Amino acid sequence: METLSYRHQARERARGSKPMAIIGVVASGNLEVLAERTLPGTDCQVEISTAAEGFGAVWEAVVADFVERRSPGGLKLSINDGGARPDTVALRLAQAVRLIEEDDQ
Amino acid sequence: MAAWRKAREMRDTRILAGSKVAAGKIVEGHDAVALLEAVIQPGDRVCLEGDNQKQADLLAGALARVDVAKVHDLHMVQSGVVLPEHLDIFESGVAKRLDYAYSGPQSARIARMLFGGKIELGAVHTYLELFARYFIDLTPHVALIAAVSADKDGNLYTGPNTEDTPTVVEATAFKDGVVIAQVNEIVERVPRVDIPGDRVHFVVKADKPFYVEPLFTRDPGAITEAQILTAMLAIKGIYAPYGVQRLNHGIGFNTAAIELLLPTYGERLGLKGKVASHFALNPHPTLIPAIESGWVEQIHSFGSEVGMDDYIRARSDVFFTGPDGSLRSNRAFCQTAGLYACDMFIGSTLQIDLQGNSSTVTTSRIAGFGGAPNMGSDARGRRHPSAPWLQAGKEADPDSPPALRRGRKLVVQIGETFGDKNVPLFVEQLDALALAEKLDLELAPVMVYSDDVTHIVTEEGVANLLLCRDRNEREHAIRGIAGYTEIGRDRDAKMVQRLRERGVIRRPEDLGIDPLDADRNLLAARSIKDLVHWSGGLYAPPSRFRNW
Numbered sequence: 001m002e003t004l005s006y007r008h009q010a011r012e013r014a015r016g017s018k019p020m021a022i023i024g025v026v027a028s029g030n031l032e033v034l035a036e037r038t039l040p041g042t043d044c045q046v047e048i049s050t051a052a053e054g055f056g057a058v059w060e061a062v063v064a065d066f067v068e069r070r071s072p073g074g075l076k077l078s079i080n081d082g083g084a085r086p087d088t089v090a091l092r093l094a095q096a097v098r099l100i101e102e103d104d105q
Numbered sequence: 106m107a108a109w110r111k112a113r114e115m116r117d118t119r120i121l122a123g124s125k126v127a128a129g130k131i132v133e134g135h136d137a138v139a140l141l142e143a144v145i146q147p148g149d150r151v152c153l154e155g156d157n158q159k160q161a162d163l164l165a166g167a168l169a170r171v172d173v174a175k176v177h178d179l180h181m182v183q184s185g186v187v188l189p190e191h192l193d194i195f196e197s198g199v200a201k202r203l204d205y206a207y208s209g210p211q212s213a214r215i216a217r218m219l220f221g222g223k224i225e226l227g228a229v230h231t232y233l234e235l236f237a238r239y240f241i242d243l244t245p246h247v248a249l250i251a252a253v254s255a256d257k258d259g260n261l262y263t264g265p266n267t268e269d270t271p272t273v274v275e276a277t278a279f280k281d282g283v284v285i286a287q288v289n290e291i292v293e294r295v296p297r298v299d300i301p302g303d304r305v306h307f308v309v310k311a312d313k314p315f316y317v318e319p320l321f322t323r324d325p326g327a328i329t330e331a332q333i334l335t336a337m338l339a340i341k342g343i344y345a346p347y348g349v350q351r352l353n354h355g356i357g358f359n360t361a362a363i364e365l366l367l368p369t370y371g372e373r374l375g376l377k378g379k380v381a382s383h384f385a386l387n388p389h390p391t392l393i394p395a396i397e398s399g400w401v402e403q404i405h406s407f408g409s410e411v412g413m414d415d416y417i418r419a420r421s422d423v424f425f426t427g428p429d430g431s432l433r434s435n436r437a438f439c440q441t442a443g444l445y446a447c448d449m450f451i452g453s454t455l456q457i458d459l460q461g462n463s464s465t466v467t468t469s470r471i472a473g474f475g476g477a478p479n480m481g482s483d484a485r486g487r488r489h490p491s492a493p494w495l496q497a498g499k500e501a502d503p504d505s506p507p508a509l510r511r512g513r514k515l516v517v518q519i520g521e522t523f524g525d526k527n528v529p530l531f532v533e534q535l536d537a538l539a540l541a542e543k544l545d546l547e548l549a550p551v552m553v554y555s556d557d558v559t560h561i562v563t564e565e566g567v568a569n570l571l572l573c574r575d576r577n578e579r580e581h582a583i584r585g586i587a588g589y590t591e592i593g594r595d596r597d598a599k600m601v602q603r604l605r606e607r608g609v610i611r612r613p614e615d616l617g618i619d620p621l622d623a624d625r626n627l628l629a630a631r632s633i634k635d636l637v638h639w640s641g642g643l644y645a646p647p648s649r650f651r652n653w
Contacts, residue, residue, distance in 0.1 A: 058589050069614065085523045086589035087331045087564045094620035
């Protein structure tokens, strides 16, 4: 297992008021993302626990683009990765933010 | 005096020799080797019918068993190199030279044999191109074909998988060649006459039905969420704005996902009746939900698909069928339809370079072209207008006077940025170039050339290459949707942003696509069993696709 951690400043805070959201599954080639609204201001933190070692540069690029495109200010995102491809990671991160931004039903 | 009928005399001699093992036109299966040894002469051009799907497998087996002292150095001219026997005859010396179009299952072995010098390669063709050469400089002396049934006069019923047979027979029979058909059964009267008997010289009775490869069945259960997202991008980013009604789909999971999203996502976007109504297409099982939901008006097919026969028979408003009710397919006509009468081709590929050239060749596999380059190219002889064709032409060339401006076919390559085993879709240089060098080929085997491709779609977005004005813009349009491949990570963020502002690159968020919709629940069918239900029990999937 490898653990990676990235901190960013987003452009603005994530919308909505849900305290947390979870999406995906921990399976081979897939991942689970837990989003929690626990950080102040536009802080954003992404913690990754991955079965596939040595892909730090790719994670860094995926996370940086994600923050730029989805502006997840105030969110801490914890990833439990089962060796997903970057396209799946990017999709799950986008889904996690959409989910926490949705109004409570 | 000059002799002007030598070929006809030669044909009569061949038929006379063959008739010694025949009763009328009928030959028993166990006499097939003797028949071929009697009819075929050393150095002959022979078309052994190996189509995309249907295989003259009994005749292929017989040709692999002929005495090499009697039959050797043949020049094989056939669209598909599919069965092991198709290559065994090159190992044994029965055949020497090869002109072909497609080699799916034999792609690794054919590469090894080409490297080893076992095969003298003429060229790798597209289907239409090889068919065209049958009438100019590659006319077969002998054609070995496959049909479902024959009567004693040699009239043939080719059934739903007619495929290449009429073309092969036309070229052979009308140029003094000999046509030998294997059939599953001899009947009193064939259900319909696909090939008239006076073009068929011998009929060999096979003891089992000819082999058909189920090439077009994609299990909805294997479609991923990234493929669903990519399919949504294609529908909302290309089908909708161009209003593409006449089209061809490739065989991959990406287009299967599109087919399964039409009745759900497409319906939600209000696109029913406005897109995807007329197809040049094999009967894809994944199109059943769209057909049942009233999306599809008409489909002409290259061949059939295993298990679809009863469904097609019951949906003759949609498919082309004979007086007997079964599908009539025809590869040459359908390829022509795909080239001239469709406004879009959309399909997957294995490698795309920085200018948009694409190829399915890798250094160890030569899969051939099949029909994709015919579908995936702009028909320079096209003269009839249509809205998508004119729109694409305008985007590529906004300044020319409209009445003198050619339209453009939409040629779309679709795929995830990483393919099987995490192999990147985007590369600096196609493997096809290394292969061409290794085999000393004059042309690298490029599937779709960069000047034909108009759009590339990945889960990262749609790149519209029609709007690119120079090589640098093209390169960054491609890098911009290449995700986290090395090609993608080398993008210039500012350049990509400018292309995005001009609509050259459109990301899911630019198109208002919600990532939460990228969910398997959006598929109209999520399993093969769902497809059977949609078809009202008429679709009968092959056993390897059944898990119930």
